[in-house]
Amino acid sequence: MAEITASMVKELRERTDAPMMECKRALTESGGDISKAEEILRVKLGSKASKAASRITAEGVVAIHLSEDGKVGAIIEVNCETDFVAKNDDFLTLARECAALVAVHDPADVAALAALPMGEGTVESSRMALVGRIGENLSIRRFARKASEGKLASYIHGGAKIGVLVERIGGDDQVGKDLAMHIAAAKPKALDSTGVAADLIETERRIAIEKAREAGKPEAMIEKIADGTVQKFLNEVTLMGQVFVKAEDGKQTIAQLLKAKGASVAGFTLFVVGEGLAKRSSDFAAEVAAQAAAAAQK
Structure with missing residues (x-):
């Protein structure tokens, strides 16, 4: 197992905002793999573990x-x-x-x-x-x-x-x-699901499965739960799936807005x-x- 150094703990804390001891435990569990440790923390702590990744500093x-x-x-x-x-x-x-x-x-x-x-x-x-x-x-x-x-x-x-x-x-x-x-407000990562990297989708699925198991969900339901979580993730990160920030009903997606206006988006x-x-x-x-x-x- 790789040695868990103070710098590794510091980097994981900066990525996740998780407590120091939680970071150390996650690094130990992951064998020193920081990316895997971040996944472990997201399973345990939810979205708090990823908010530091969006910090803009330069x-x-x-x-x-x-x-x-x-x-x-x-x-x-x-x-x-x-x-x-x-x-x-x-x-x-x-x-x-x-x-x-x-x-x-x-x-x-x-x-x-x-x-x-x-x-x-x-x-x-x-x-x-x-x-x-x-x-x-x-x-x-x-x-x-x-x-x-x-x-x-x-x-x-x-x-x-x-x-x-x-x-x-x-x-x-x-x-x-x-x-x-x-x-500018919603910061989509891609136009639609075809533009989202497969490894990101797989990571969300893997985390959803682990969280469902930790919550004691029946094994027969886990794949369905994971499918729902992945779809929610795709709606959140793709322009077409996002709810329009100015939607009066709070429900109209960008895809629905474009259809109503007879328009499409070629890219952004x-x-x-x-x-x-x-x-x-x-x-x-x-x-x-x-x-x-x-x-x-x-």
Whole structure:
């Protein structure tokens, strides 16, 4: 059995918010496998064991550019070290201009975007110049470009921390706006069940089976219970299965909304700033010092 170290316990606590001793017991039971230990805790503790996984810690913004006819659009995430810099006008301008370049030039990756002309140099030289002025590292993390047969809608929320680009076919502009706002609020992982990874579905099924057995449910009912749990999970994480956030009856799903409006969704992109990234360690005094230094550069 692998040695259960303090760092392993710490990582599992950060993932799950579970008590330290529960984390240690789960790691021992799993033989040191952190992913399996997380499953064990979810069986024992329910949804509390997964809420830390949604924490967003890195700073930056999401920027979006749409063509005038709504047929071409781009969404980009640009990161920085502090929230103070994320509100800097020059930083915001860099993000917006990069989004426009992605829409127009369709670069293959971040390196190709960095080589595109900007100002008197390139995107990369502009980024480096801004790093020098601000005194903080900046990076272009990811982007996506869409060319639609229908029309694109976009939405930016929470100080540009969440951005959505959605492609609708049919319907009207209000439907597109509602869809983009819904995606920002509900954060679906996929358009429908075909876009959900098989291993995620299997994990939910496995957890449901173990929870049913621990609850003493009859063996003959366990598979049916697991099927219901998996379907509930799919409804929660897919756009088509989610209940529309503005539904007056609290029941209308996105699939039902689209049918009523004579529309469909070809796809969407959702960026949440810092998703999956870790924030650098700092304290308040260091934060203030960084802000003062940045202000002095202006």
